[in-house]
Amino acid sequence: MAPLCSLLFNTAVIYLCLILKGVICKDTSAINKQIEQVYEYQDIANKIINFTTIGKGKGQVYTRLADFVDTFGSRIAGSKNLENAIDYMLNTMKKAGLENVHGENVTVPHWVRGNESATMLEPRHYKIAMMGLGSSIGTPEQGLTAEVLVVHSFDELTKKADQAKGKIVVFNQGYEGYPTSVAYRDYSAKETAKVGGVASLIRSVASFSIHSPHTGWQDYDDNIKKIPTACITVEDAEMLDRMANRGTKIVIRLKMDAKNLPPVTSRNTVAEIRGSKYPDEVVLISGHLDSWDVGQGAMDDGGGAFISWQALSIMQQLGLRPKRTVRAVLWTAEEVGLVGSQQYYQRHKVNISNYDFVMESDMGTFKPYGIQFKGSQDATAVMKEVVSLLSSINATTLSDDPEGGDVSFWIQNGVPGGSLLNENQRYFWFHHSDGDTMSVQSSYEMDLCVAVWTVVTYVIADLDEMLPR
Amino acid sequence: MAPLCSLLFNTAVIYLCLILKGVICKDTSAINKQIEQVYEYQDIANKIINFTTIGKGKGQVYTRLADFVDTFGSRIAGSKNLENAIDYMLNTMKKAGLENVHGENVTVPHWVRGNESATMLEPRHYKIAMMGLGSSIGTPEQGLTAEVLVVHSFDELTKKADQAKGKIVVFNQGYEGYPTSVAYRDYSAKETAKVGGVASLIRSVASFSIHSPHTGWQDYDDNIKKIPTACITVEDAEMLDRMANRGTKIVIRLKMDAKNLPPVTSRNTVAEIRGSKYPDEVVLISGHLDSWDVGQGAMDDGGGAFISWQALSIMQQLGLRPKRTVRAVLWTAEEVGLVGSQQYYQRHKVNISNYDFVMESDMGTFKPYGIQFKGSQDATAVMKEVVSLLSSINATTLSDDPEGGDVSFWIQNGVPGGSLLNENQRYFWFHHSDGDTMSVQSSYEMDLCVAVWTVVTYVIADLDEMLPR
Numbered sequence: 001m002a003p004l005c006s007l008l009f010n011t012a013v014i015y016l017c018l019i020l021k022g023v024i025c026k027d028t029s030a031i032n033k034q035i036e037q038v039y040e041y042q043d044i045a046n047k048i049i050n051f052t053t054i055g056k057g058k059g060q061v062y063t064r065l066a067d068f069v070d071t072f073g074s075r076i077a078g079s080k081n082l083e084n085a086i087d088y089m090l091n092t093m094k095k096a097g098l099e100n101v102h103g104e105n106v107t108v109p110h111w112v113r114g115n116e117s118a119t120m121l122e123p124r125h126y127k128i129a130m131m132g133l134g135s136s137i138g139t140p141e142q143g144l145t146a147e148v149l150v151v152h153s154f155d156e157l158t159k160k161a162d163q164a165k166g167k168i169v170v171f172n173q174g175y176e177g178y179p180t181s182v183a184y185r186d187y188s189a190k191e192t193a194k195v196g197g198v199a200s201l202i203r204s205v206a207s208f209s210i211h212s213p214h215t216g217w218q219d220y221d222d223n224i225k226k227i228p229t230a231c232i233t234v235e236d237a238e239m240l241d242r243m244a245n246r247g248t249k250i251v252i253r254l255k256m257d258a259k260n261l262p263p264v265t266s267r268n269t270v271a272e273i274r275g276s277k278y279p280d281e282v283v284l285i286s287g288h289l290d291s292w293d294v295g296q297g298a299m300d301d302g303g304g305a306f307i308s309w310q311a312l313s314i315m316q317q318l319g320l321r322p323k324r325t326v327r328a329v330l331w332t333a334e335e336v337g338l339v340g341s342q343q344y345y346q347r348h349k350v351n352i353s354n355y356d357f358v359m360e361s362d363m364g365t366f367k368p369y370g371i372q373f374k375g376s377q378d379a380t381a382v383m384k385e386v387v388s389l390l391s392s393i394n395a396t397t398l399s400d401d402p403e404g405g406d407v408s409f410w411i412q413n414g415v416p417g418g419s420l421l422n423e424n425q426r427y428f429w430f431h432h433s434d435g436d437t438m439s440v441q442s443s444y445e446m447d448l449c450v451a452v453w454t455v456v457t458y459v460i461a462d463l464d465e466m467l468p469r
Numbered sequence: 470m471a472p473l474c475s476l477l478f479n480t481a482v483i484y485l486c487l488i489l490k491g492v493i494c495k496d497t498s499a500i501n502k503q504i505e506q507v508y509e510y511q512d513i514a515n516k517i518i519n520f521t522t523i524g525k526g527k528g529q530v531y532t533r534l535a536d537f538v539d540t541f542g543s544r545i546a547g548s549k550n551l552e553n554a555i556d557y558m559l560n561t562m563k564k565a566g567l568e569n570v571h572g573e574n575v576t577v578p579h580w581v582r583g584n585e586s587a588t589m590l591e592p593r594h595y596k597i598a599m600m601g602l603g604s605s606i607g608t609p610e611q612g613l614t615a616e617v618l619v620v621h622s623f624d625e626l627t628k629k630a631d632q633a634k635g636k637i638v639v640f641n642q643g644y645e646g647y648p649t650s651v652a653y654r655d656y657s658a659k660e661t662a663k664v665g666g667v668a669s670l671i672r673s674v675a676s677f678s679i680h681s682p683h684t685g686w687q688d689y690d691d692n693i694k695k696i697p698t699a700c701i702t703v704e705d706a707e708m709l710d711r712m713a714n715r716g717t718k719i720v721i722r723l724k725m726d727a728k729n730l731p732p733v734t735s736r737n738t739v740a741e742i743r744g745s746k747y748p749d750e751v752v753l754i755s756g757h758l759d760s761w762d763v764g765q766g767a768m769d770d771g772g773g774a775f776i777s778w779q780a781l782s783i784m785q786q787l788g789l790r791p792k793r794t795v796r797a798v799l800w801t802a803e804e805v806g807l808v809g810s811q812q813y814y815q816r817h818k819v820n821i822s823n824y825d826f827v828m829e830s831d832m833g834t835f836k837p838y839g840i841q842f843k844g845s846q847d848a849t850a851v852m853k854e855v856v857s858l859l860s861s862i863n864a865t866t867l868s869d870d871p872e873g874g875d876v877s878f879w880i881q882n883g884v885p886g887g888s889l890l891n892e893n894q895r896y897f898w899f900h901h902s903d904g905d906t907m908s909v910q911s912s913y914e915m916d917l918c919v920a921v922w923t924v925v926t927y928v929i930a931d932l933d934e935m936l937p938r
Binding site: 066070073124208210212234429434435 | 703708
């Protein structure tokens with residue numbers, strides 16, 4: 001090797017080593033510094049927890065949510081009722097002195113249920129409890145009367161395709177967990193139409209039932225004929241299945257006035273506590289304000305929306321203003337396909353580098369265990385310390401796989417994201433049914449959720465640096 | 470003491486001692502003999518248990534009950550449907566070769582629900598889920614519209630008597646166990662009428678709710694004005710309570726077509742296996758065949774009626790004919806006030822000395838633990854040994870305080886009586902609601918109940934002596 005070459009090589013190696021050292025040391029020290037900074041928040045965390053669970057904030061969120069859902073009831077996208085509820089939230093949050101309170105327009109689907117019924121005419125006269133599925137078309141005015149074919153899966157339907165023509169297909173698909181079984185709510189209509197069926201009735205996607213239908217959105221395929229579709233109770237699906245097993249001929253008359261009207265304008269509801277130092281950097285917390293048109297939407301997702309509002313309210317009441325802006329967004333039109341959050345993402349994604357951390361709570365506000373989190377290894381290390389601040393209320397678990405939902409667009413594009421880990425084993429007992437009311441909520445447990453939501457949000461928003469990506 | 474006197478005294482003492490000895494020795498030896506005899510039934514008990522739970526009898530009772538309730542649905546007293554169901558049972562049991570199968574006429578009340586609704590008009594329009602209570606009168610055709618007074622107890626109603634005039638009184642009475650809380654279903658109408666209220670709505674008497682109303686019989690007082698009365702869901706009672714607490718004016722329009730029609734003739738359904746040695750002596754097992762006019766009446770009391778039929782069926786299939794007659798009685802019109810069983814008692818009480826043992830199952834046919842029993846100390850000692858024959862299925866518990874119900878008339882008059890001790894903690898989740906369907910029943914658990922019912926019945930009916938009183 002020539003001397004010049006050797007010199008250049010050695011210099012390059014030295015520089016490379018220095019660069020690598022710089023990267024490694026800088027990273028390690030930055031994360032350690034951030035983790036050490038988190039420790040300093042234990043007093044503030046305790047202050048938030050005490051204020052929320054035994055202090056002046058105790059019971060506030062439950063009372064506020066009860067006032068809200070009792071006043072407005074259910075709030076489906078497209079309804080005047082949802083817009084009135086949004087107006088109420090905007091006015092209430094403005095009056096309370098939150099900052100930058102405003103609505104952001106969203107174009108949303110407008111499906112209306114109308115009157116509906118399913119009557120078994122053979123082997124005996126029986127009124128079947130049912131609910132049309134969101135986006136379903138209606139039946140002819142006189143209803144639609146047809147013999148029933150009962151199946152347990154799409155595979156079975158395919159095998160029995162020659163028996164399906166002209167039939168109402170009943171899916172008694174069992175329950176294998178929501179993410180799996182919801183496919184029958186989503187696709188039963190199009191799969192039934194493919195084989196010539198005239199309507200589909202699915203067993204409600206619920207883990208337990210006391211004769212409640214559980215509605216939800218469903219998806220047509222534009223290339224396949226649209227047919228009416230509804231859910232029935234677990235109990236009736238099982239009865240029809242037993243009847244079919246005995247070889248009994250079953251005839252049902254289905255009547256649905258359901259209509260898909262032109263889209264209307266709704267709003268995402270936004271409120272903030274502006275950051276003291278980096279007001280353009282944002283920690284976003286959220287839940288959705290719309291619900292199905294049954295029950296009160298107290299659990300899905302009144303709870304999630306209201307702990308997000310309440311986190312701002314607690315900071316305000318305690319005079320806590322973090323360095324970064326905390327923004328609560330109460331999404332509209334989640335139930336009809338994440339419509340509000342999707343349009344929000346499209347509008348704001350240009351500023352994605354300013355989004356420090358995004359969260360949604362949409363899987364219950366029962367007893368909290370901690371946070372479900374997705375982020376880099378470094379961000380996870382920091383978050384682990386953040387939830388450790390919640391040891392006095394036993395909510396220190398950091399698990400992976402946050403629900404995503406309305407904030408999934410941000411998480412998929414690299415923003416650290418979280419959701420509320422809580423004791424929600426009974427969530428699908430009530431989900432999308434008349435059973436979703438204040439009676440499933442506990443004031444005490446909601447306070448604990450608020451404490452978790454507020455501590456995590458405030459600390460992340462107040463750290464010197466944004467969470468590492 | 471004179472010699473004669475002394476002689477007489479000593480003789481008297483000796484006789485008294487002999488008599489006492491005779492009584493004591495005779496009793497003790499008789500009971501011991503009966504207990505020893507019970508031990509000899511372990512092989513037969515095992516045979517019954519095996520046949521019912523893993524043999525040819527496995528699943529029979531569930532299948533039979535499902536066929537029955539799917540075919541007839543709910544079966545309220547006074548309805549044609551109940552009489553059709555009774556005909557079906559008589560025909561089926563005759564065809565199966567059971568003995569002395571017959572109906573015994575009973576005069577029963579004939580209440581019909583008709584259309585009904587409760588609509589909240591203020592503070593917002595909301596359809597309240599409701600069910601009229603049995604025996605309630607209807608409202609005027611155009612309905613009855615009135616402001617609401619919410620109370621939590623009869624005491625509170627008394628205190629607020631001056632606010633009740635012209636109001637619909639809503640009772641949000643909490644749940645303190647069925648025997649206590651059912652008082653509000655029974656008496657809310659008459660207590661409301663006393664203070665000038667125009668109708669009463671009670672919180673359903675249920676230990677858990679997913680927005681289900683739970684109906685049931687209610688009692689007017691002939692000296693107090695009759696007003697319409699209905700149940701609403703736990704959730705809605707709590708909502709109305711919260712609204713009232715806020716000082717919100719609530720107005721409800723109640724519409725009920727309910728009618729009390731003239732009594733009609735129904736039947737208790739009777740079937741037997743005649744005793745081989747003492748055919749006039751009877752072990753009576755029972756459940757009721759009528760139900761409320763909602764749900765399927767699968768739990769209340771299809772299960773109890775069908776394990777009683779099935780006990781006969783199992784004996785028949787195994788060729789077991791006990792010394793005494795085993796009589797299954799499937800009561801009519803239990804739900805409207807133990808009407809069928811009361812008339813049966815009046816007709817048959819002349820033979821009460823021939824009734825060895827009476828049982829009813831009307832509190833669920835879930836996983837059995839044993840028998841609830843009431844009888845003399847001696848009878849209890851014998852029964853304890855009888856249930857010990859059930860150790861292979863862990864159903865050896867003998868507890869006191871049987872439910873009574875339809876067989877209470879016999880028990881109150883000294884006949885040893887029992888009921889099924891079972892894992893019925895969720896019974897009042899489904900009771901008298903649309904949730905009472907086959908979906909709450911388990912084929913496996915019903916087989917276990919049949920095994921308990923059959924072993925206990927057969928052994929008692931086959932002992933050399935009747936149970937001591």
